[in-house]
Amino acid sequence: MVSGGLDSCVTAALACAEGFELAFLHVDYGQRTSKREKQAFNNIADHYQVRNRLIANAKHFKKIGGSALTDTSIPMPPADLNRHNIPSSYVPFRNANLLSIATSWAELLGAVRIYIGAVEEDSSGYPDCRHSFFKAFNNVIKEGTRPETSLQIVTPLIQLNKTDIVKKGTALQAPLHLTWSCYAEEELACGKCDSCLLRIRGFQNAGIPDPIPYQKN
Amino acid sequence: MVSGGLDSCVTAALACAEGFELAFLHVDYGQRTSKREKQAFNNIADHYQVRNRLIANAKHFKKIGGSALTDTSIPMPPADLNRHNIPSSYVPFRNANLLSIATSWAELLGAVRIYIGAVEEDSSGYPDCRHSFFKAFNNVIKEGTRPETSLQIVTPLIQLNKTDIVKKGTALQAPLHLTWSCYAEEELACGKCDSCLLRIRGFQNAGIPDPIPYQKN
Numbered sequence: 001m002v003s004g005g006l007d008s009c010v011t012a013a014l015a016c017a018e019g020f021e022l023a024f025l026h027v028d029y030g031q032r033t034s035k036r037e038k039q040a041f042n043n044i045a046d047h048y049q050v051r052n053r054l055i056a057n058a059k060h061f062k063k064i065g066g067s068a069l070t071d072t073s074i075p076m077p078p079a080d081l082n083r084h085n086i087p088s089s090y091v092p093f094r095n096a097n098l099l100s101i102a103t104s105w106a107e108l109l110g111a112v113r114i115y116i117g118a119v120e121e122d123s124s125g126y127p128d129c130r131h132s133f134f135k136a137f138n139n140v141i142k143e144g145t146r147p148e149t150s151l152q153i154v155t156p157l158i159q160l161n162k163t164d165i166v167k168k169g170t171a172l173q174a175p176l177h178l179t180w181s182c183y184a185e186e187e188l189a190c191g192k193c194d195s196c197l198l199r200i201r202g203f204q205n206a207g208i209p210d211p212i213p214y215q216k217n
Numbered sequence: 218m219v220s221g222g223l224d225s226c227v228t229a230a231l232a233c234a235e236g237f238e239l240a241f242l243h244v245d246y247g248q249r250t251s252k253r254e255k256q257a258f259n260n261i262a263d264h265y266q267v268r269n270r271l272i273a274n275a276k277h278f279k280k281i282g283g284s285a286l287t288d289t290s291i292p293m294p295p296a297d298l299n300r301h302n303i304p305s306s307y308v309p310f311r312n313a314n315l316l317s318i319a320t321s322w323a324e325l326l327g328a329v330r331i332y333i334g335a336v337e338e339d340s341s342g343y344p345d346c347r348h349s350f351f352k353a354f355n356n357v358i359k360e361g362t363r364p365e366t367s368l369q370i371v372t373p374l375i376q377l378n379k380t381d382i383v384k385k386g387t388a389l390q391a392p393l394h395l396t397w398s399c400y401a402e403e404e405l406a407c408g409k410c411d412s413c414l415l416r417i418r419g420f421q422n423a424g425i426p427d428p429i430p431y432q433k434n
Contacts, residue, residue, distance in 0.1 A: 100314040135360075143344070
């Protein structure tokens, strides 16, 4: 599962390093930066020479609304990396929708693993980013697919923080310069939203320069 | 969740009889008869005076393919009500995709129940129609939604057969004349596909006339 962000890029690098043949799935759920994310998705797929690509639409999230990520009438939450509540960018049950699409495709492909770059500690408090959620979803896959299907979600970044992820990606020569993290802009990353701030802090703490440019304030 | 078929209509009748305020969700996943199903959905919603309606698109199933229900190049399986294998009309992990959409919407609405008319015994061997699947999915909902969300899937028909369902629907004065069950046609029900045969047999065994017309062979 490749959004086109830092975490999914490093996750793809890990799956590749473990010797799996890769298939890339991107889900367009009507998020603000979907066009730019698709470009990042395709650039990372080109880098890893992935032919099996699927871009799925889940635009019902736009109809459902309720999140600043899919509804431009809701302001993006002010950046706050120490928050304890669920921010307005939370898209309800998003990861279950994404994993359901992935499982349907994976079952058709005969795949054995679904890699997803979810991060628990760093996840801004979204309930569907927790380890317990993925564990429960693996059980749904077991119960809801063909008996011969042997498919598992793996979350190799779940216990890491952004600094570890930047270091790991750099060690694996993941194409971090091709990734897109910003929630707000599509030309130059804003450098101000939660997602940009997490990324910038990760690179800083890792002592590695962030290879993408940012808006000048 | 209202496909527009017999089972979802009786399920809606049950939810209404239990005193819940209804919201109707239909998912268009590119199935052959989607236009006719939407008409049935809206007719049943009109009958119950439901204002809160959502028609979601999950057309990635068409891209994923692999099922006779969404890929017209795959022939519909010949009718066989005694089969033990999974027929070619199986859409991989379909119900998880449907329930994920339903959960996202339900969380936004603040709903407390998701009613789905799944039937285990009568379900043509689809793995995602089993009681154990729904039980596992309830656990995913618990793990993947806001702490204040209190939402449960209920499957009131899961242990019934088609005969029981026809009887129950008739007793509840469900508008069975507005439902659409055929997998193959959109004008007049074919009377030959698995879904039509199950329905016809259900009405026959219940001793109740099926209120919809069929193609003459």
